[in-house]
Amino acid sequence: MADIETGAMPKTFNPRQVEQSLYQRWLQSGAFTPAIDWSQRPFTIVIPPPNITGELHYGHAMFVAFQDLMIRWHRMLGQPTLWLPGTDHAGIATQNVVEAELAREGLTRFDLGRERFVARVWQWKEKYGAIINRQLQRLGASVDWTRERFTLDEQLSRAVRVAFVRLFEKGLIYRGNYIVNWCPRCTTVLSDLEVDHEETNGKLYYIRYPLVPTDRAHTDPDAIVVATTRPETMLGDTAVAVNPADERYVGLIGCHVTLPFIGRVLPIIADTAVDPAFGTGAVKVTPAHDPNDYEIGRRHGLPAVNILNPNGTINAEGGPFAGLDRLEARKAVVQKLQEQGLLVRIEDHVHSVGHCSRCNDIIEPMISEQWFVKIKPLAEPAIQAVRDGRIRFIPERFARIYFNWMENIRDWPISRQLWWGHRIPVWYCDRCGQTIASVETPARCPSCGNQELRQDPDVLDTWFSSGLWPFSTLGWPEDTEDLRYFYPTSVLETGYDIIFFWVARMIMFGLEFTGKPPFEVVYLHGLLRDEHGEKMSKSKGNVRNPLEVIDRFGADALRYALVTGSTPGNDMRLSEEKLEGARNFANKLWNAARFVLSTGQPPTVEPDPAALTAADRWILSRYHRTVASVSSLLEEFEFGEAGRILYEFVWSEFCDWYIEIAKVQIRSGDAARASTTRWVLFRVLDGILRLLHPYMPFVTEAIWDHLPGRDSMLIVARWPSAGPTDPDAERTMDLVMEAIRVIRNARAEFRVEAGRRIHAVIVAEEHVSQFESQRSIIEALARVEPLTIVSAISEPPRRALHLLARGIAIYLPLAEMVDLEVERRRAEQDLARLRAQIASLDHRLSEPGFTTKAPPEVVQRERERRAALAEQIEKIEERLAALA
């Protein structure tokens, strides 16, 4: 090998050898930390803070790939670029994993008590926070570690309290008794979003409620039958309802029944919410444990009897069933009903049952006193911001999903009966009954001076703090320089599954607290699925640690596969094959660089354009086109397409063609030509490294390291700008490459030994000089010798293969291989194909509307195609005549 640095470059790219040290060098160079420069517009992304519940998985690698791509690209554009890292305390989720850990030690959180339990969770946070950061580093995330945040940091916690108090003082936070989703396992309230509904094969129980004796006299039946899927809730019934228009029951409205087991006397009421077609048309009403019944109860002033303890067991209201878990109570109630002859029948019934999204326990609707955010006043401006384009969703369709949710949004229960999270900044004075919301812990009650205040024991929904993330991380509520400079952020990149949980809340809070939309663009990637298309989840056991993949294929391969294998908003599967392909691409680039470096030092001065060959000018032209299209695709967030274009350019054009051509030019014996070729090789390689760096930061930086004369790292190199194209050179090379292709094709078809050189005649017509200038390239790449290039021939050679390249005739006199009969058949087949093409073109051109209505350039192009086809047909006909 000729030399320079390639000695240090192994034959295959070894990511493990370079990744970690390159990351350290980036980090130490300070490239991740932007300098505030008010003369320039910054580019900012705040990381979607990973939950500290555990290690990162594949899905996280996805957001790293996209965000780091944008970040590195903008950094190369010269903008002050901030990617702010951090993690989320993830209230209920983290509390659950730590509780599960305790359970393995035979403990519950109550054994530790609140303080010790929270300390235990902090230990967990330290451990997993560190693991997550290590994983981000292995992925190559160029985040600014000097600005790392955690949602429970003191400053961010203060932001939470300030936000709460401001909403409270504005009357947008209230406390009240409403029916909510209750998870008995987590013993906390949940928002609607945290409840997963699953279709379940359940039962519909028909239960007889006896009429009170006084009512029995004037009616026919002595009981009314109701249907329910949750018979145990009958313990909390306070009425039976029928539809007022239901003739079966009109006579019973106003009568009373006796609730079995409990003995409570329940009125039979009329309410239009009752569907006469369902069940018996009579429904038991349990205002405390069913949202519908809650509404009915409100309309009719019914009492609500809560029959459940927080842990899901039946409380004293359940009489004989007190103490049983609700599901055991169901069985017991059914059995007792049966014994007493009150169970009419049981039907199979499919219905959806709410489950806790965190622990999967069955959710119980329950009346409970909670804190709520009055959401409509926040939602309206948030809808407006998207509607008027201040925030743009990519892909756009998600804006509709956002609107649909925001327009039907319900008040947000924000208190959680948990220990891990931001304590609600509200204190109660038990002496005078005052409720105090305060950023700082109040010393005494402002109205009665009582110093013994009791803080609300609950914590806030974890998404309350996440909603503040884009600005709390930059210093809000303080008016910091970071906040002024980097906020609003540029792009919010995340999965479409947390639009409601997170994106919507950030928009509402951002507008409410800062008066500005928190970001300009919401880019939503699809969810990562396994090779079988299954959603990845811990319970399915198909989650993979990205580090395992990085160890096998390299971080570049993982990132490239994630970014190019997907379309925004569409799910993707990641297969081994895709990862292999991406790894191979990194290796291809590595080896292209090894070749370029092996050619020796490039000239330091740009060569005279006149010294460039058509091939040189062609690859430079193609490179400039690539720069232009990659840049514009990135502007349009078409990351996958830009990645594919780069792949195509690097592999098919630069490696497969130009490098092969360069070998010929370098070995031509012409020192000047060899030198300009080296210049072109280095020039294009340099550009490729820059363009590819946001996709494959490690391999590109590693190669950059070997390039001569680099005094700074690629991470801070400038993004290239597109130079002029050279259509002339492109046309010439298109002809030459096509000629080489058809010759190769014929060689393969006729089984010419790969190494054998054969004679070829190109009838170049007016292109003689173009072919002549590329003679040595054609000879080498098509393996022809001697090569005869003529403008015309009087008589075509008889015993030769006749090929056409863009209408140019090429003859391969392969006397011993050519069977005239076979040749004739080939010619006839070609002719038939061309005639079919020309016929369809003629058809189009003759259609009345086409020539008049289609754009002139389209018509023109079709005419040219027709002319070219006609010319080819003519040549083949001549050839056939010659063969005859």
Added chain:
RNA sequence: GGGCAAUUAGCUCAGUGGGUAGAGCACACGGCUUACAUCCGUGCGGUCGGGGGUUCGAGUCCCUCAUUGCCCACCA
């Protein structure tokens, strides 16, 4: 009950101002051609889910149906 996506080569997927269908993998044939066998060359392979419509022209726009997946919805 609403809504959204997907349906393109054997497989996984691109195809984003409508203008002659692409890639990777797989497969077949031939190659260790001194950057790379994680490679090179050549080839095979698609009535773009069905039906209708708009248009000179539809994978691309509209309607409809089918299959699959997902989201939303207080289905006792």
